Each structure stands twice: as C-alpha cells, then as structure tokens.
Amino acid sequence: xxxxxxxxxxxxxxxxxxxxxxxxxxxxxxxxxxxxxxxxxxxxxxxxxxxxxxxxxxxxxxxxxxxxxxxxxxxxxxxxxxxxxxxxxxxxxxxxxxxxxxxxxxxxxxxxxxxxxxxxxxxxxxxxxxxxxxxxxxxxxxxxxxxxxxxxxxxxxxxxxxxxxxxxxxxxxxxxxxxxxxxxxxxxxxxxxxxxxxxxxxxxxxxxxxxxxxxxxxxxxxxxxxxxxxxxxxxxxxxxxxxxxxxxxxxxxxxxxxxxxxxxxxxxxxxxxxxxxxxxxxxxxxxxxxxxxxxxxxxxxxxxxxxxxxxxxxxxxxxxxxxxxxxxxxxxxxxxxxxxxxxxxxxxxxxxxxx
Amino acid sequence: xxxxxxxxxxxxxxxxxxxxxxxxxxxxxxxxxxxxxxxxxxxxxxxxxxxxxxxxxxxxxxxxxxxxxxxxxxxxxxxxxxxxxxxxxxxxxxxxxxxxxxxxxxxxxxxxxxxxxxxxxxxxxxxxxxxxxxxxxxxxxxxxxxxxxxxxxxxxxxxxxxxxxxxxxxxxxxxxxxxxxxxxxxxxxxxxxxxxxxxxxxxxxxxxxxxxxxxxxxxxxxxxxxxxxxxxxxxxxxxxxxxxxxxxxxxxxxxxxxxxxxxxxxxxxxxxxxxxxxxxxxxxxxxxxx
Amino acid sequence: xxxxxxxxxxxxxxxxxxxxxxxxxxxxxxxxxxxxxxxxxxxxxxxxxxxxxxxxxxxxxxxxxxxxxxxxxxxxxxxxxxxxxxxxxxxxxxxxxxxxxxxxxxxxxxxxxxxxxxxxxxxxxxxxxxxxxxxxxxxxxxxxxxxxxxxxxxxxxxxxxxxxxxxxxxxxxxxxxxxxxxxxxxxxxxxxxxxxxxxxxxxxxxxxxxxxxxxxxxxxxxxxxxxxxxxxxxxxxxxxxxxxxxxxxxxxxxxxx
Numbered sequence: 001x002x003x004x005x006x007x008x009x010x011x012x013x014x015x016x017x018x019x020x021x022x023x024x025x026x027x028x029x030x031x032x033x034x035x036x037x038x039x040x041x042x043x044x045x046x047x048x049x050x051x052x053x054x055x056x057x058x059x060x061x062x063x064x065x066x067x068x069x070x071x072x073x074x075x076x077x078x079x080x081x082x083x084x085x086x087x088x089x090x091x092x093x094x095x096x097x098x099x100x101x102x103x104x105x106x107x108x109x110x111x112x113x114x115x116x117x118x119x120x121x122x123x124x125x126x127x128x129x130x131x132x133x134x135x136x137x138x139x140x141x142x143x144x145x146x147x148x149x150x151x152x153x154x155x156x157x158x159x160x161x162x163x164x165x166x167x168x169x170x171x172x173x174x175x176x177x178x179x180x181x182x183x184x185x186x187x188x189x190x191x192x193x194x195x196x197x198x199x200x201x202x203x204x205x206x207x208x209x210x211x212x213x214x215x216x217x218x219x220x221x222x223x224x225x226x227x228x229x230x231x232x233x234x235x236x237x238x239x240x241x242x243x244x245x246x247x248x249x250x251x252x253x254x255x256x257x258x259x260x261x262x263x264x265x266x267x268x269x270x271x272x273x274x275x276x277x278x279x280x281x282x283x284x285x286x287x288x289x290x291x292x293x294x295x296x297x298x299x300x301x302x303x304x305x306x307x308x309x310x311x312x313x314x315x316x317x318x319x320x321x322x323x324x325x326x327x328x329x330x331x332x333x334x335x336x337x338x339x340x341x342x343x344x345x346x347x348x349x350x351x352x353x354x355x
Numbered sequence: 356x357x358x359x360x361x362x363x364x365x366x367x368x369x370x371x372x373x374x375x376x377x378x379x380x381x382x383x384x385x386x387x388x389x390x391x392x393x394x395x396x397x398x399x400x401x402x403x404x405x406x407x408x409x410x411x412x413x414x415x416x417x418x419x420x421x422x423x424x425x426x427x428x429x430x431x432x433x434x435x436x437x438x439x440x441x442x443x444x445x446x447x448x449x450x451x452x453x454x455x456x457x458x459x460x461x462x463x464x465x466x467x468x469x470x471x472x473x474x475x476x477x478x479x480x481x482x483x484x485x486x487x488x489x490x491x492x493x494x495x496x497x498x499x500x501x502x503x504x505x506x507x508x509x510x511x512x513x514x515x516x517x518x519x520x521x522x523x524x525x526x527x528x529x530x531x532x533x534x535x536x537x538x539x540x541x542x543x544x545x546x547x548x549x550x551x552x553x554x555x556x557x558x559x560x561x562x563x564x565x566x567x568x569x570x571x572x573x574x575x576x577x578x579x580x581x582x583x584x585x586x587x588x589x590x591x592x593x594x595x596x597x598x599x600x601x602x603x604x605x606x607x608x609x610x611x612x613x614x615x616x617x618x619x620x621x622x623x624x625x626x627x628x629x630x631x632x633x634x635x636x637x638x639x640x641x642x643x644x645x
Numbered sequence: 646x647x648x649x650x651x652x653x654x655x656x657x658x659x660x661x662x663x664x665x666x667x668x669x670x671x672x673x674x675x676x677x678x679x680x681x682x683x684x685x686x687x688x689x690x691x692x693x694x695x696x697x698x699x700x701x702x703x704x705x706x707x708x709x710x711x712x713x714x715x716x717x718x719x720x721x722x723x724x725x726x727x728x729x730x731x732x733x734x735x736x737x738x739x740x741x742x743x744x745x746x747x748x749x750x751x752x753x754x755x756x757x758x759x760x761x762x763x764x765x766x767x768x769x770x771x772x773x774x775x776x777x778x779x780x781x782x783x784x785x786x787x788x789x790x791x792x793x794x795x796x797x798x799x800x801x802x803x804x805x806x807x808x809x810x811x812x813x814x815x816x817x818x819x820x821x822x823x824x825x826x827x828x829x830x831x832x833x834x835x836x837x838x839x840x841x842x843x844x845x846x847x848x849x850x851x852x853x854x855x856x857x858x859x860x861x862x863x864x865x866x867x868x869x870x871x872x873x874x875x876x877x878x879x880x881x882x883x884x885x886x887x888x889x890x891x892x893x894x895x896x897x898x899x900x901x902x
Binding site: 060061062081082083084087088089091093095096097098099108109112113156157160 | 801803804806807808809810811812813814817821822825826
C-alpha cells in the first residue's frame with residue numbers, strides 16, 4: 001500500500017459467493033480477502049473458472065456477495081447497486097451501446113450524473129483526445145475496428161473519473177500485435193490518469209508485464225499475492241509455479257534438516273522447512289549444463305531447439321520425466337541429441353513446495 | 356422489489372388476458388356442450404348436464420324411440436380429416452422442393468424468397484380465397500377454357516378439389532418455413548459424403564436429406580393439418596355449401612340453427628381431434644429421440 | 646457452402662410462386678376493370694375505388710376495423726412487451742408461461758371464437774366493439790410477443806450492466822438502453838399484431854353483434870350476396886395495406902443491431 005494513513009482503494013473482507021442452490025450450489029469464491037492500494041495496477045490472474053471475473057463483478061456490483069464486505073476508499077459499498085458505486089468497468093466485449101455514437105457513449109455516465117452540458121462536452125473531448133479517438137466522435141461503434149472500440153470503451157469508463165477502473169480481460173479480443181501495443185498504452189494511461197486499475201486476465205505474461213501486484217487465483221481462492229518478480233521467482237504453491245512461465249517440477253520427499261530425496265533416489269540440497277511429500281521447482285533458465293557425471297542430476301538430451309536469443313534443451317531424466325533447460329547464450333556449444341549430460345541446480349534457484 | 360415479484364407483475368397481465376379470454380371460454384364451452392339448447396340466448400343454462408349432444412354426433416332418435424345411426428356428421432368429420440390430410444400432403448410435396456431451392460440461394464436471394472413466402476401468410480385469408488373464387492367461377496376464362504377442351508361440362512368451383520386448392524394455397528407457407536429453417540442449417544457436405552460413398556442424387560435425398568429434415572416435415576405437417584381441420588372461410592367460399600367441413604357446421608349451429616350446445620359439442624370434438632394428433636406426434640417424436 | 650441444386654426444385658419453386666401470386670395479381674387487375682360484371686374485362690378504370698370511398702357501409706366498416714386493430718394491437722404490444730421482459734431469463738414455470746402466451750397460435754380460431762362468444766353471452770357482456778377489441782387483444786399477444794422476444798434475445802445483458810456501471814439506475818437504463826435497442830422489435834410486433842387484427846374475420850364475425858361490421862365481415866357478407874367489382878377494389882386495398890405493413894415489419898426486424 002502506498003499510503004498507510006488513508007484507506008485502501010479497494011478492500012475486500014472475507015467475501016464468499018456461490019451460484020446455484022442446495023446440492024447444485026457451486027462455490028465460486030471462498031473467503032477472499034485483499035487490499036488494493038491507491039494508484040496501484042493490480043491484476044487478478046488465473047485460469048477460467050477460478051473466480052477472478054466473479055470477484056470483479058462483485059466489486060462492480062453486478063453480483064452480490066453471500067457474505068463478506070467490499071469497501072472502496074473506505075466506504076462500504078457491499079449493499080450498493082452498481083449505479084451507486086464510484087467504479088467503472090471496461091467490459092471484455094466492450095459493451096458499447098450500438099444505438100449511440102462514440103461521443104454519446106462517452107457522455108452517457110456524465111449525463112447520468114447530471115453534469116452540466118458544457119462540462120460534459122469538455123470532458124468527453126478530453127477523454128476522446130486522451131485515447132486519440134477525437135476524430136471518431138460522430139461514428140457508431142459498428143463502424144470502428146476492434147482496437148478503436150477498445151479505446152472508446154476505455155474513454156467511456158475513464159470519463160466519469162472513477163476511483164477504480166475495473167478491466168475484464170479487455171485485451172482478449174485483440175490480435176497479438178495490437179494486444180502488445182495496448183498493453184504498453186494501458187500502463188502509460190494508468191500512470192497518466194493516476195487511477196487504481198483492477199485488471200482481470202488469464203494471460204500470465206500480460207499480468208507480469210503490466211502489474212504492480214498480482215493475485216493468482218485458483219478454485220475461488222487467492223493462492224499468492226505479490227509483485228510480479230516475487231510471483232515468478234518465489235512461488236509458494238505448486239499451482240502458481242506451474243501456471244506462470246515454464247518450470248520443472250520434480251517430486252520427492254523432504255528430508256529433515258534440509259534436502260529433498262527425489263523419486264529417483266537422488267538427494268538435492270535445497271533449503272526448506274517442509275516435511276513429507278514435496279515438489280522441487282526450478283525455472284529452465286536457472287539450471288546449468290555440466291559435463292556428464294558432474295552436477296546434481298544425470299540426463300539424456302532428447303531435442304534442442306534454437307530460439308534466437310537462447311537454446312532450449314529437452315532432456316530425459318533417468319527416473320522418467322522430462323526436464324527443460326534454457327541455455328541463455330545460444331552461441332555456446334550445445335550437446336548432441338542422445339548424449340548424456342549433468343545438470344547443475346543451484347540451491348538458491350530451487351523452490352521446495354508442498355504437494 | 357425482488358426479481359420474482361417484478362417478474363410476476365410483468366408477466367401476469369398478458370397471461371391473465373389469454374387465460375380469461377381463451378382458457379376460461381374453452382372450459383365454459385366444454386360445460387355448455389353438456390347442456391340443452393335454449394330459447395333466445397341459445398343455451399338453456401338451467402338444464403341438467405348430459406351426454407345427449409355427443410350421442411347426437413352419430414345416432415338419432417327414430418320416431419318410435421329407437422336409436423338409429425346417423426352418418427351425416429360422421430361424413431363431415433371424415434371429409435374434414437381427409438381434406439386436411441390431402442392438403443398436408445400437397446403442401447409437403449410443394450413445400451419440400453421450394454425449401455430445398457431456397458437453401459441453395461445466396462443470402463439476398465434467401466431473404467427475398469423468405470419475404471415472398473411470408474407475405475401471402477399475412478394477407479387477408481378471405482381476400483386470398485376470394486381471388487380463387489374469381490379465377491374458378493363459371494363465367495371466368497379458366498372455366499371457359501377447361502370446358503372448351505373437355506368433352507363433358509366441368510364445374511371447377513364448389514367441390515372438394517376447389518376446397519383442397521384453396522386450403523393448400525392458404526397454408527403452403529406453413530410447410531415451407533419450418534423446412535427452410537432445417538435446410539438453412541443443413542451441412543451440405545453430408546451430401547458430398549453420400550455421393551462419395553456411392554449414393555446417387557435420388558438415394559442421397561432419400562437416405563440423408565429426408566431423415567435429417569424429419570423434424571421440419573413433422574412441424575410443417577402439423578402447422579397445415581390443424582388449421583385445416585378448423586377451416587371455415589375456404590370451404591364457405593369455395594365449397595359453396597356443398598363441401599361442408601367441421602368449421603362450417605360449427606358456425607351453422609351458432610348461426611341459423613341456434614343450437615349453441617351442439618355447436619359447442621362440435622367445437623370440443625374439433626379440439627379433441629387436434630389434441631389426439633398433437634399427442635401422437637409428440638409421442639412419436641419422443642420415441643424417436645429416446 | 647452452397648447446397649447442391651436438386652432437379653426440378655427451381656421449376657417447382659417458380660410454379661409455387663406463381664400459384665401464390667397469380668390469384669393476387671388477377672384480383673388486383675380485375676379491381677381496375679370498368680365492367681359491372683366483375684369477371685368480364687372491358688377497360689381500365691378507377692371507378693370502383695371511387696365508389697368504395699363514398700360507400701357509407703364500407704367507410705364505417707373500415708373505421709371499425711381500424712379502431713379495433715389500433716386498440717387491440719396497442720394493448721397486445723404493451724402486454725407482450727412486459728411478458729417478454731419477464732421471460733428474458735429462464736425461471737421455474739418459464740416454459741409453461743411461454744406455452745400459454747403462444748396458445749392462441751395453435752388453437753383453431755373457430756373454436757376460440759365460439760367459446761369467447763359463449764363467455765360474453767353468459768356474462769351478459771354486450772357484443773360489439775368492446776368485445777371485439779378484448780378478443781383481438783388476446784389472440785394478437787403472441788404475434789407481438791414473438792418479434793419482441795427475438796429482438797430481446799439478441800440484446801446482450803452486458804449493455805444493461807454497462808449502463809448500470811455508468812450510473813444509470815434501472816429505470817434510466819430501461820429508457821436509455823434497453824428500450825432504444827428493443828424498439829425495432831416492438832414496432833415489428835405492433836405491426837404484425839395490427840395486421841393480424843385488421844385481417845381477422847372469424848372472431849369479429851361471431852362477436853360483432855347486430856349492426857356492426859368490420860371490413861372482412863363486410864367483404865364476407867358481400868361475397869355471399871354476389872361478386873361485385875366493389876369487392877375486388879376493397880380486397881385489393883386490403884391486400885396492398887397488408888403487404889406494405891408486413892414488408893415494413895420485416896425490414897424493422899432486420900435493422901442492424
């Protein structure tokens with residue numbers, strides 16, 4: 001949180017939500033609590049069905065929570081309908097009103113708030129200018145491209161100057177190139193507008209690029225919350241480690257006093273305070289190739305792919321299973337397919353996770 | 356206001372209007388069908404309910420009190436059902452090729468055909484049957500032409516054939532539209548597959564297209580058969596009092612004969628036949644999907 | 646992918662189109678016939694159109710038809726609109742409600758008409774304009790309901806959520822978003838209900854009561870009395886009005902969403 005003294009932009013306390021009734025009830029959110037700081041770019045990340053969109057809809061007011069409380073800048077909004085909440089949404093489908101022009105779409109909220117006509121015109125102009133859509137003011141949404149509709153949706157949601165902007169997978173309908181452009185633009189927009197952004201996505205790369213903090217969700221719970229670097233480098237759950245980026249997961253048993261015995265029998269030295277069945281996780285770029293017979297593990301090279309900036313080796317472990325290794329200097333000598341190599345696994349690169 | 360309460364207030368006016376002006380009257384009619392005819396109002400409301408009107412459908416009391424078979428109403432039922440059946444078959448025979456052809460057209464072509472097929476359905480039934488009256492009437496040029504080439508005098512109007520032509524004319528769009536919706540969604544690559552597997556065009560039509568079109572055929576058949584049973588205008592104009600159908604004798608009981616309870620009985624019979632046909636179709640469809 | 650053309654489908658289709666439209670064309674052509682005998686052609690004239698314009702029974706029948714159609718279609722459209730909004734999301738009893746709403750479409754009209762006559766007589770309701778408007782409203786509801794419902798199905802609920810999100814309450818959202826998007830469907834529904842009522846013969850025939858006629862009832866009794874060129878002219882007018890209105894509703898229904 002950026003300011004300890006003032007209340008957070010969004011505060012969620014013990015929120016639960018189920019759909020359906022009786023034996024058909026399905027728990028979508030299970031006791032979720034989180035605080036989002038002011039001017040923070042916060043992302044809810046998870047696979048589809050993890051509850052991230054439901055959480056966003058609860059904050060917007062489209063759904064009501066079964067229990068728990070939601071407040072925005074210290075004000076409890078749990079019981080308020082969406083039209084009495086100081087937040088605006090950028091919808092996945094944009095939901096631009098097809099019967100209104102771009103200008104009328106952007107003016108919609110300002111008119112509902114009873115703003116004076118002149119002030120509305122000025123504000124709409126500013127919002128469209130900020131999104132570089134000024135020349136499209138008189139067009140209907142159907143006459144715009146996907147990227148342009150996206151900008152109008154942003155202008156419309158930002159025009160009333162909400163305390164929090166909610167973005168529901170807003171980039172998912174765009175093609176890859178446009179998506180990359182919009183990512184940068186979104187980040188700059190957030191800094192310029194100085195508004196808290198709550199972003200929902202299933203795209204882990206997008207989440208890592210954009211966010212100040214990320215919450216990874218699965219089955220209605222938040223598994224881990226923190227800055228992108230922390231989520232990537234020190235995952236606390238097997239699911240988080242697996243969901244974000246490529247990773248090697250080696251199952252084994254924790255030895256008292258540190259170290260893990262892998263299923264193949266090899267013992268890795270890795271600091272931990274776990275016990276019982278664990279998984280050792282290591283990113284492909286943190287492992288190193290070593291001459292055969294050296295390193296912590298033995299492996300056979302199956303296939304090597306040249307990626308331009310790196311080499312990616314697929315290796316077979318003797319106990320079964322494959323291991324990915326990213327060799328960051330592609331000009332280095334690469335082992336032949338079929339050759340035996342050693343794997344050096346630095347202790348500080350290993351994460352020991354409960355299974 | 357809760358969502359359920361709001362829904363109740365939105366929905367109940369329309370349901371109330373239909374139930375009160377259609378549901379209640381039908382129940383009342385079933386009750387009236389058990390009563391005796393009355394003086395000025397047509398119904399003797401104080402009479403004891405009996406099945407006398409239903410007995411009258413097939414039997415009449417002889418002057419010495421014995422019941423003898425009276426086939427005059429049975430003939431009319433039979434004619435109504437067979438004319439409805441003939442019309443259904445004719446409508447399908449014409450509707451199927453039209454629907455197939457429509458599905459083969461371009462987007463705009465389909466839209467134009469859809470409009471052309473729908474328009475007659477929305478124009479006045481009376482007027483459309485009247486047009487046939489003009490075409491087929493005795494001093495019309497069609498009649499004169501037919502009589503010129505025919506060795507014996509031919510009467511085109513006021514017979515079963517004229518009624519069948521009029522009914523088919525009135526109800527044909529009802530078979531085309533459901534069949535078209537089936538063919539519009541039809542995956543025509545299935546035909547190529549059938550040809551690839553050695554089926555000729557005719558065999559492919561029989562073994563692939565028709566089975567898939569069955570729901571559309573059934574829907575279209577029902578949509579023609581049921582209105583046919585209750586037809587009034589077409590037999591009244593083109594049947595000219597000779598080819599009577601159920602609808603005409605119902606009207607006669609409420610008109611000149613002033614026997615409303617018997618008219619109600621005939622209407623109940625009409626609804627019963629309709630119900631039987633629809634139930635049979637529903638059962639058959641369930642068995643097919645089960 | 647274009648389906649393969651089957652032999653004779655094109656020929657049959659053209660024949661069917663002729664079957665559907667030749668009688669209509671013949672009727673309209675004869676309405677311009679100057680000859681008193683309705684089926685013997687002499688030369689073109691607008692005489693009969695002039696005559697129907699000044700015929701007082703036709704005028705009053707046309708007026709009655711119009712009053713009934715406007716009132717019944719308006720009432721049916723309002724009721725159907727409310728019902729369509731209520732059945733937008735599935736609920737327990739949704740299927741049953743829709744079955745009741747569509748009931749007038751499958752029931753034979755003659756049975757419903759005589760049943761309604763029995764109801765009105767047993768309740769002591771005076772036959773005439775009021776009775777006809779009530780009965781027409783009931784059977785027009787599904788004709789208004791179906792296009793409104795179809796249009797509503799095409800409107801994503803997200804638009805309303807977006808309006809709520811942009812500070813419009815339920816009423817404002819309905820006025821500014823739902824209704825404008827729904828409007829073509831409402832107009833199409835009204836038009837179809839209007840045409841259905843205007844063209845109705847059977848229900849009016851039984852419920853008109855003494856001394857009151859609508860256009861179709863007038864035409865029916867006139868045909869019974871003998872074919873005249875006036876009937877051709879008035880029939881042609883009714884045809885053209887229906888065709889124009891239905892084409893209008895067709896294009897309204899296809900308006901870009």
